Amino acid sequence: MSQAGRLPVSSAPYLKDNYYLETAMRDVMIALLPISLVSIMFYGANAVFLIAVCMATAAVTEVVFRKIMGKKPSLYDGSALLTGLFVALLYQPTAPWFSAVMATIIGVGVAKELSGGLGLNRFNPALFGRVAMILLAPVFAAFAPGALSLSTVEVVTQASPLALLGGGMDMPSYGEMFVGFQGGALSESSPLALLIGAGYLKYRKHIKLRVPMVIFATVAVVALMTGQDPIYHLLSGGLMIGALFMATDWVTAPITYSGRVIFGVCIGVLVMVFRVFLPPTEGVAFSILIMNAFVPVIDKATRHLAFLEPKEA
Amino acid sequence: METKSFSGGAHVPHFKSFTDELSIQKMSVPEKVIIPMHQSLGAPCEPLVKAGDKVTVGQKIGDSEEMISAPVHSSVTGTVREVETLWYCSGDIAKSVVIDVEGEEQEFVPSVKRDPANMSKEEIVAAIKEAGIVGMGGASFPTSVNINVRQPVDYLVLNGAECEPFLTCDHRAMVERADELIAGAEIISRVIGAKKCMIGIEVNKPDAIKTLKEKTEDKDLFEIVPLAVKYPQGFKSIMIKSTTGRDVKRGARSAEIGCIVRNIGTTIAAYEAVVYGKPLIERIVTVSGPNMKQPGNFMTKIGTPVGHILKHCGIEEVEGHKVVLGGPMTGQAQDTLDAPVIKNSTGVLMLPNEMVREQLPFSNCVRCGKCVERCPMKLYPNQLSMYAETENYEGLEQWNIMDCMECGICVFSCPANRPILEFIKVAKPVVKKREMAKRNA
Numbered sequence: 012m013s014q015a016g017r018l019p020v021s022s023a024p025y026l027k028d029n030y031y032l033e034t035a036m037r038d039v040m041i042a043l044l045p046i047s048l049v050s051i052m053f054y055g056a057n058a059v060f061l062i063a064v065c066m067a068t069a070a071v072t073e074v075v076f077r078k079i080m081g082k083k084p085s086l087y088d089g090s091a092l093l094t095g096l097f098v099a100l101l102y103q104p105t106a107p108w109f110s111a112v113m114a115t116i117i118g119v120g121v122a123k124e125l126s127g128g129l130g131l132n133r134f135n136p137a138l139f140g141r142v143a144m145i146l147l148a149p150v151f152a153a154f155a156p157g158a159l160s161l162s163t164v165e166v167v168t169q170a171s172p173l174a175l176l177g178g179g180m181d182m183p184s185y186g187e188m189f190v191g192f193q194g195g196a197l198s199e200s201s202p203l204a205l206l207i208g209a210g211y212l213k214y215r216k217h218i219k220l221r222v223p224m225v226i227f228a229t230v231a232v233v234a235l236m237t238g239q240d241p242i243y244h245l246l247s248g249g250l251m252i253g254a255l256f257m258a259t260d261w262v263t264a265p266i267t268y269s270g271r272v273i274f275g276v277c278i279g280v281l282v283m284v285f286r287v288f289l290p291p292t293e294g295v296a297f298s299i300l301i302m303n304a305f306v307p308v309i310d311k312a313t314r315h316l317a318f319l320e321p322k323e324a
Numbered sequence: 325m326e327t328k329s330f331s332g333g334a335h336v337p338h339f340k341s342f343t344d345e346l347s348i349q350k351m352s353v354p355e356k357v358i359i360p361m362h363q364s365l366g367a368p369c370e371p372l373v374k375a376g377d378k379v380t381v382g383q384k385i386g387d388s389e390e391m392i393s394a395p396v397h398s399s400v401t402g403t404v405r406e407v408e409t410l411w412y413c414s415g416d417i418a419k420s421v422v423i424d425v426e427g428e429e430q431e432f433v434p435s436v437k438r439d440p441a442n443m444s445k446e447e448i449v450a451a452i453k454e455a456g457i458v459g460m461g462g463a464s465f466p467t468s469v470n471i472n473v474r475q476p477v478d479y480l481v482l483n484g485a486e487c488e489p490f491l492t493c494d495h496r497a498m499v500e501r502a503d504e505l506i507a508g509a510e511i512i513s514r515v516i517g518a519k520k521c522m523i524g525i526e527v528n529k530p531d532a533i534k535t536l537k538e539k540t541e542d543k544d545l546f547e548i549v550p551l552a553v554k555y556p557q558g559f560k561s562i563m564i565k566s567t568t569g570r571d572v573k574r575g576a577r578s579a580e581i582g583c584i585v586r587n588i589g590t591t592i593a594a595y596e597a598v599v600y601g602k603p604l605i606e607r608i609v610t611v612s613g614p615n616m617k618q619p620g621n622f623m624t625k626i627g628t629p630v631g632h633i634l635k636h637c638g639i640e641e642v643e644g645h646k647v648v649l650g651g652p653m654t655g656q657a658q659d660t661l662d663a664p665v666i667k668n669s670t671g672v673l674m675l676p677n678e679m680v681r682e683q684l685p686f687s688n689c690v691r692c693g694k695c696v697e698r699c700p701m702k703l704y705p706n707q708l709s710m711y712a713e714t715e716n717y718e719g720l721e722q723w724n725i726m727d728c729m730e731c732g733i734c735v736f737s738c739p740a741n742r743p744i745l746e747f748i749k750v751a752k753p754v755v756k757k758r759e760m761a762k763r764n765a
Binding site: 017018019020021022023024025026027028030031032034035083085088127128129130131261262263264266267268314315316317318319320321 | 334336337413489561565572573574575642646647648652653654655656657658659660661675679680681682683684685687688689690691692693696697700701702703704706724727732733735736737739740741743745746
């Protein structure tokens with residue numbers, strides 16, 4: 012109803028901080044750059060291939076699912092590409108690409124788009140896809156035995172330190188494990204690189220480091236209580252990427268600070284339960300997914316009082 | 325410096341350096357003024373003049389019988405051109421008196437000089453009521469109603485936070501008109517029986533803090549409270565909490581909490597009303613913006629069209645800009661340069677389009693938690709926006725939508741571009757209606 016000669020108006024506030032969804036997703040990608048580079052350095056073409064395939068699959072999956080569901084494309088926000096990158100980092104370099112592709116499709120398609128799109132997904136898409144493939148592995152193996160691994164480049168891989176620990180073998184030194192160690196998933200190759208990335212996210216105010224700290228502290232305490240080496244537990248497996256990047260995922264973590272602390276403690280305890288009592292497979296992923304399911308409950312329990320709420324005298 | 329603050333809020337770039345060192349100048353007198361009859365909370369005024377009438381500076385031209393209302397006065401000498409009904413961008417439709425300015429003598433000349441010490445409380449309240457003094461920071465609540473308390477109130481809180489970006493009118497008033505401010509605060513404190521007057525000032529105004537500290541050194545009544553620079557420090561409930569430490573309860577009026585909050589400009593206007601009988605016909609307006617040719621703080625007559633002000637400051641063309649009356653967080657973009665400055669217009673800002681928040685397509689809430697962390701009222705703006713989006717009024721009530729003071733920090737912070745505040749503003753009247761219906765049932 013703009014009249015002739017009227018100036019265009021809009022509503023307050025007229026200022027905005029320059030932090031958008033795209034900015035946030037780009038920041039996380041930048042934060043994952045160090046670990047991606049380290050894994051490419053270690054595993055060369057295998058890592059590049061895995062990352063490229065997963066990111067491409069993620070993009071295609073999102074476009075296709077949104078098309079089918081009659082929604083506008085949202086590739087520009089970068090969340091699909093990010094999920095693809097996460098899935099790749101959760102896989103071992105020699106993993107069958109078919110499995111990684113399926114994990115990506117399940118993550119982006121089922122865990123995210125079918126739950127209503129970014130923001131409405133209850134589970135971390137990348138972890139959901141990865142864990143779904145672990146659970147479905149027997150099914151796929153039955154259908155296509157042997158055809159799954161198309162890895163052409165020969166690389167030397169070692170068992171992850173956790174497997175070594177489980178097998179009673181010699182452990183690498185703390186320093187080796189911290190800076191860079193070949194074994195396990197791409198993301199397990201360098202806690203240092205992950206910490207650098209998380210530091211960047213902290214600097215960009217995307218995450219608060221207190222939540223990962225709570226997870227680390229819980230893991231360390233439980234390790235000490237059960238007579239294990241806390242440093243090995245902190246540096247090995249998916250704990251670093253899980254605590255720094257997955258448990259700090261905006262969408263699938265509790266919204267308040269106190270809720271996030273509870274979330275962190277529970278994840279820490281669950282991780283140790285998995286590691287101590289169960290065979291060493293993706294304990295961190297399972298722990299975070301299990302806690303994702305409890306987020307609404309945690310949010311409800313930790314809801315804070317409004318400023319104007321009558322306070323008890 | 326030790327500062328007081330509140331939980332929540334965020335640093336918003338404050339852009340005050342354009343005008344914070346410029347002393348108050350007089351705005352030139354426009355050719356015509358447009359004076360709306362509804363410039364306060366409460367009932368609108370009925371015009372007391374008609375087209376063709378001659379009016380003089382300070383003459384009352386609008387009044388109302390209602391208790392919560394404030395009379396309106398002519399800011400100029402001239403002839404009433406017309407009384408027309410105008411639509412304002414604030415959403416108000418109000419009768420407005422348009423006056424053609426005539427003659428050279430356009431200053432208010434006081435006919436009395438009273439000593440407030442010899443005046444009774446009733447006389448002071450009446451003088452403030454007669455002068456049409458309202459809250460000049462934005463709320464526009466009639467001051468006479470506000471200070472007419474039955475029981476003594478512990479604190480008078482002077483709001484010198486000026487947390488809105490760009491604005492410096494209160495800052496300059498605190499520095500340049502400190503004596504009148506202090507005298508005004510003493511008058512109001514006496515009326516409301518306050519034993520203590522807290523002046524809360526954000527520490528980005530060190531000269532104001534220093535000036536007022538020096539001038540109130542030997543006065544027990546005053547305490548200057550340096551506040552952290554954080555938006556929205558200057559909102560009433562936040563101000564009370566920051567300066568006095570008292571909790572504000574839902575639905576409680578300021579007086580029940582034992583605190584009355586007044587704006588800096590309002591306090592000075594109240595002083596002038598009591599001592600000189602001067603009605604509220606002019607105010608300090610910050611004229612600013614990155615492309616403003618001659619920004620400044622101007623004593624401006626109520627009713628001055630924005631276009632005149634911009635011309636005075638060297639601006640001929642506003643293409644590519646939004647013209648905002650008030651601050652950039654809670655002000656209102658104007659659709660015409662004929663829009664007049666009214667009693668609560670703190671600023672006239674010309675904001676380039678590239679600086680202005682554009683309402684981009686928005687997505688689902690991604691639960692980043694920034695709005696929850698920053699909401700000064702400790703609400704869950706994300707929840708409110710989702711409930712409002714789906715018209716879940718039950719949910720809105722449960723999550724205290726009516727607590728929202730519309731500071732806009734949630735929208736400022738939202739990475740998903742959600743128009744949280746628009747959702748809330750649309751839903752509020754419906755929730756209010758439902759509450760009324762429930763109460764009457």
